Amino acid sequence: ILNVEQSPQSLHVQEGDSTNFTCSFPSSNFYALHWYRWETAKSPEALFVMTLNGDEKKKGRISATLNTKEGYSYLYIKGSQPEDSATYLCALGSARQLTFGSGTQLTVLP
Amino acid sequence: ETGVTQTPRHLVMGMTNKKSLKCEQHLGHNAMYWYKQSAKKPLELMFVYNFKEQTENNSVPSRFSPECPNSSHLFLHLHTLQPEDSALYLCASSPLAGGPQETQYFGPGTRLLVL
Numbered sequence: 706i707l708n709v710e711q712s713p714q715s716l717h718v719q720e721g722d723s724t725n726f727t728c729s730f731p732s733s734n735f736y737a738l739h740w741y742r743w744e745t746a747k748s749p750e751a752l753f754v755m756t757l758n759g760d761e762k763k764k765g766r767i768s769a770t771l772n773t774k775e776g777y778s779y780l781y782i783k784g785s786q787p788e789d790s791a792t793y794l795c796a797l798g799s800a801r802q803l804t805f806g807s808g809t810q811l812t813v814l815p
Numbered sequence: 816e817t818g819v820t821q822t823p824r825h826l827v828m829g830m831t832n833k834k835s836l837k838c839e840q841h842l843g844h845n846a847m848y849w850y851k852q853s854a855k856k857p858l859e860l861m862f863v864y865n866f867k868e869q870t871e872n873n874s875v876p877s878r879f880s881p882e883c884p885n886s887s888h889l890f891l892h893l894h895t896l897q898p899e900d901s902a903l904y905l906c907a908s909s910p911l912a913g914g915p916q917e918t919q920y921f922g923p924g925t926r927l928l929v930l
Contacts, residue, residue, distance in 0.1 A: 709857070736915035748817045749905070749921040756916055794858070798915030801871060805858040 707731060709797050711806035718785050719814050725781040726809040728795030732776035737798035740769055740780055743808070744791045752780075754798075785813040818842040821906050821922035828896065829930055836891040836925045838906030846912035847889040848919060849881060850905040858905065864889060865912040896929045903927070 710729045718724045730738065737756045743749040753762040758773040766783045782789055792810045796803040819840045828834050840847065849861040863871035864883040878900075880892040889906055903926050907919040 739918070741921075746923065748819065748923045750817065751918045751920070754916050754918055796858075798917070800915065801863060801912050802860055803919060804860075807855070807857045 707797055707799065707804040709795060709804050709806040711793075711795055711809050713809060714807065715810040715812070717812045717814060720785060720787060722785050722813075723781065723783045724785055724811070725779050726793065726811075728778045728780070728806055730776050730778075730795075730797045732774060734799070735773045735776075735797075736800075738771055738778050739796040739798060739803060740778070741794040741796065742767075742791050743794055749794060752793075780809075782811070785811075787813045787815050789813050817920045817922070819906060819908055819920050819922035821904075821925050823925060824923065825926045825928075827928045827930065828893065830896060830898070832896075833892070833894045835893065836904055836906075836927075838889040838891075838922055840887055840889075840906075840908040840920070840922075842908055842920060844908040844910050844920070845886050846909045847883060847886070848907040848909075848912075849889065849891055850907065852903040852905060852924075853899075854902075861891075863912050870912060893927075896927075898929050901927055901929045 740752040755771040760771040792808040882890040
């Protein structure tokens with residue numbers, strides 16, 4: 706059973722602050738790491754798929770980095786806005802399956 | 816909108832009831848998935864269908880019975896559930912259930928309460 710850990714579990718930041726959170730996973734037999742954004746009462750929405758050590762992806766104010774050798778990925782949000790409030794999930798991709806972490810719940814206070 | 820719809824969005828049922836959850840994807844994908852999310856737990860994969868054939872069953876109790884009549888529709892038939900089955904049930908689809916890099920597209924889920 707793969708163990709995917711996310712920290713912190715929840716986070717409150719002020720509008721305009723930058724923030725980051727972590728996804729940790731077993732570094733052996735790594736294939737791919739996914740990040741999803743999940744707003745309350747909506748569908749989880751794919752943000753990034755990362756495969757290579759040192760990968761860095763960016764979408765607007767959100768970016769992510771990947772370290773497959775030590776088994777972690779960081780998600781960064783620059784200049785947080787209230788609309789960034791959501792749960793951010795990471796998932797480890799293996800053959801035919803995604804294994805999800807429990808998510809980091811971000812609340813951006815106006 | 817992700818192109819994956821689920822009905823109903825909310826469902827309350829008794830332990831002796833039979834009900835079904837429905838998922839439809841409008842993305843032309845060939846793989847469909849059922850996930851369960853219980854309170855404070857990660858999303859757990861239940862079933863995978865690829866080209867209408869079931870390819871994964873993650874040790875799910877037989878009171879959950881999936882059906883995939885075609886690549887666009889997926890059902891989860893529920894029978895004699897227990898209160899601990901109360902959870903959010905999410906459907907997803909992807910082009911092919913084959914690669915670890917493949918993005919899955921999720922529906923909004925059905926919130927199920929078993930009394």
